[in-house]
Amino acid sequence: MPNILPTQAVPDFSVPLIGGGTFELSEQLGDNFTLLVFYRGVHCPICKMQLRELQRKLGDFEKRGINVVAISMDSQERARKSSDEWDIKDVTLGYGLSEEQARAFDLYISSGRPDSEEPEVFSEPALLLVKPDQSLYFASIQSMPFTRPPLDELLKGIDYALENDYPARGELAQSR
Structure with missing residues (x-):
């Protein structure tokens, strides 16, 4: 069973940011939602495409009152390489997520392949929408x-949810 169900509080956490400062969830919640984009790291070409798309759509999220941050377990050096080489200068980019923090969000953890540029350990991708009360919505x-x-x-779903006060789904724990 997942650690966090929709409507339940997600753990507070903080990670350093490329460009300086720190992202701390409880201090940077959006007016309607916070979108946490967990990405695999600089080694992942699909993450590159996803974060480039996110760069193009940042304004769409912002006008909906959604704070956006992309986070990886990458080191500062690897995260800076993502920022510099992927043309995602406006995306708030956090790095140094610990394995413990990743597991608290139920992220899948992988070991790097020795024949690749993958780090020793990294999290697989995830998108989470967190409400202003720090509960999981999606x-x-x-x-x-x-x-x-x-x-x-995702943006269409958010519009529907906001317009219709649509509740979080999947909130019932599995009974045994």
Whole structure:
């Protein structure tokens, strides 16, 4: 069973940011939601495409009152390389997420392949929408790098949820 169900509080956490400062969830919640984009790291070409798309759509999220941050377990050096080489200068980019922090969000953890540029340990991708009360509203947590949720579809869903006061779904714990 997942550690966090929709409507339950998500753990507070902080990570350093490229460009300086720190992202601390409880201090930077959006007016309507906070979108946490957990990405695999600089080694992942699919993450590169996803974060470039996110760069193009940042204004769409911001006008909906959504604070956006992309986070990885990458080191500062690797995260800076993502920022510099991926043309995502406006995306708030956090790095240094610990394995413990990643597991607290139910992220899948992988070991790097020795024949690749993957780090020794990294988290797989996820998108989480967190409400201003720091409760989980939506989660898409993946065990593989491919088939990411399209951001346009996410934005449409957010519009529907906001217009219709749509409740979080999947909130019932499994009974035994």
